[in-house]
Amino acid sequence: MAGLLGALGSALQPVGDALGSTVGALTDTVDQTVGTLGNTVDQIGSTANGVLGGIGIDQARGPFQQCIAQALSGDSGRFAFPTDLLFDLTDLHLYNLDHPLTPAAITYPNNVQEVSSIVVCASQYGVAVQGRSGGHSYDNNGLGGMDGSCSIDFRNMKDFRYNEGDRTVTFGPGNLLRDLDRQLALIDRVMAYGVVGEIGTGGHMTIGGLGPLSRLLGTATDQIVSVQCVLANGQIVQANAYENPDLFFAIRGAAWSFALVTEFTMITSPAPSQVVSYQYNITIAPGNAAVLADTFKSWQRFISNPALSRLFASTLTLTNDVLIFSGTYFGDEASFNQLNIEVDVLGVAIGLGITSRVVTTVVHDLVDLVTDLVGAIPAHFYSKSLKVTPQTLWSDAAVDAIFQYIESTPKGTPLYFLVWDLNGGAISDVPPTSTAYWHRDAVYFLQSYVIDLLGPVAPTSYAFLNGLNAFIQQVVPGIDDSAYPGYVDDQLPDYLTAYWGGNVEKLVSVKGRYDPGNVFRNSQSVPNV
Structure with a gap:
């Protein structure tokens, strides 16, 4: 929590109490400055990579890298490799500095079809896959948690819509918890999840997700009605109580070993x-x-x-x-x-x-x-x-x-x-x-x-x-x-x-069915046998 x-x-x-309203103003300034600086640095990295690609330097890429580039329509601003100029500065973004690692690729898909294509590439070349939503894993699992993985960063998948009929919300894993805060405030609804706005929904909702409202509404995981996800073979499926229920079981608490969630549908409650x-x-x-x-x-x-x-x-x-x-x-x-x-x-x-x-x-x-x-x-x-x-x-x-x-x-x-x-x-x-x-x-x-x-x-x-x-x-x-x-x-x-x-035995069985090649893995994932 x-x-x-x-x-x-x-x-x-x-300290915050002493600063009072000044902290609020400073927070806004810091958010804007960090966001602007981050965007500027990312643009510099993307431009540099594009220029290098334009003069032929990217021809040295291997088959896996070429596959990733093709999956993202050759847009060099939406994939990065360790050999790229400024990779560590613009793309790596380690959270726990005690766990340094180097992924094989970091990708930025715009939609579920691109996620599927990236997963197919990784599976074809024996590269592990992990998703990055907010990037706050204590073991840097969003970057794979170990060297040589393919990280799929969901920052471009931030759709959000409110379903008036059943009062659920549907959103992409690129949303941070602060994004949900703002969207839910507009409709005067709430959900139970953590209090730190920088945390990403993709990992938080699927690992448990504890917050102040959890004693009243349950874990974040308990509020999931259905998910759209990409399997290890690239197939795009729905998982809920009626479709792929065993996968739905696994997603709600251990998703990093089974699939990449590309869209959540979750219940909301009155504020x-x-x-x-x-x-x-x-x-x-x-x-x-x-x-x-x-x-x-x-x-x-x-x-x-x-x-x-x-x-x-x-x-x-x-x-x-x-x-x-x-x-x-x-x-x-x-x-x-x-x-x-x-x-x-x-x-x-x-x-x-x-x-x-x-x-x-x-x-x-x-x-x-x-x-x-x-x-x-x-x-x-x-x-x-x-x-x-x-x-x-x-x-x-x-x-x-x-x-x-x-x-x-x-x-x-x-x-x-x-x-x-x-x-x-x-x-x-x-x-x-x-x-x-x-x-x-x-x-x-x-x-x-x-x-x-x-x-x-x-x-x-x-x-x-x-x-x-x-x-x-x-x-x-x-x-x-x-x-x-x-x-x-x-x-x-x-x-x-x-x-x-006591859920380990069932999880291993589900893993064997949906990811027999162990594509979705990190140093602490559920094994397939």
Whole structure:
């Protein structure tokens, strides 16, 4: 739900509050400047490649590259190869700098027919294929996740239409979440998905997709009615409850292994008339993070109550000497106040430094400005996640021990975040075997991040996060490696079970039927046998 960008936004929110409306103006300026600069650089790269092609330099291309060029009508502005001038600057766009890679090609189709032609080329020459929507995969899977893949960038496929009859929306995977925000605001409808506008819909909707409205409406995946997609042989098909239902099962939680979604049709819901946004920052003296353990215990007791309103969404973020209790309530302030969170959750923190911010607004104004500022910045980072269920809630003794570990263990970087993200509600209403997304029993996920803005993540930082998960498993009986598949972790010993649990056997079977040649693959994809 929160993700790396959300964690950064939450941690930096006090800065945003201080800047006030100036941040809003600055955000618009940054968006315009970055967009203009990016377009200019892309135009320079396209022009340079076109000029070089015009003087015959592209004649050195091999059969695969020639096939790609032909699939895109020879338009050099819509494909790029590692040998092209400015490739790294105009096309590569790594997100996690700790995972450098070089794809065989990056392509920019305009329509589903071109996507099909590209996939046929890749399949013919044994090249792996992955799609890039927003480009925020933690392992750079939009670029293939490994060297030598063909990346299909959907930026040109941004169609959007509202279907008045059944109140669904149909849109292309080139739309970012911020594009959906704007389009849905015009029709006063909402969907459940994440809060970071820079995230692409193509990956987010098909890996699970958690957001503040998920407790009320389910995951993003749960709102998919039908998809148009391209198979490994280039065939264009529909997948829904009636057509290719086994593929539809796989698409909703594990799409990167099965097909490229080129169009979504999803249900929408009426927009809540009011939303309460709340945030409490609890600060302590440096080196005493363990004293925040009691606040965590209160938070866990509060959010694990089965009777908790589904209108309530919450995250708890720990970074250095600040614990941030934040979220949204999809109702009016009077109803929010009846939850009594300042007593039930924060009462144990009396005597600590607490600053609060409770704002009532309409749903479409609920935008984290600071997150938008950092949304497109690549960095060296590593992340892990861990699922907590009703059976594996942390005992008070375990909480004390875990917070002691956090306080005493070297981090290797001053920039780290631990985020506890509330799940449950409508997410848990769906049987775990009805979609590929498996983690219906999660009460919350722990998401942990270490970030280095200057260079590769240090071994000490990797050890801190891996050690944290291992320590939790040691002090909390029953916790396993179950992880949210959207928070890609390349150090999981058994990623298949961690991501997809009891659905793995069915997914392998579906893979064998729809992609027997394993065209759609990355370093953590579902195998075909």
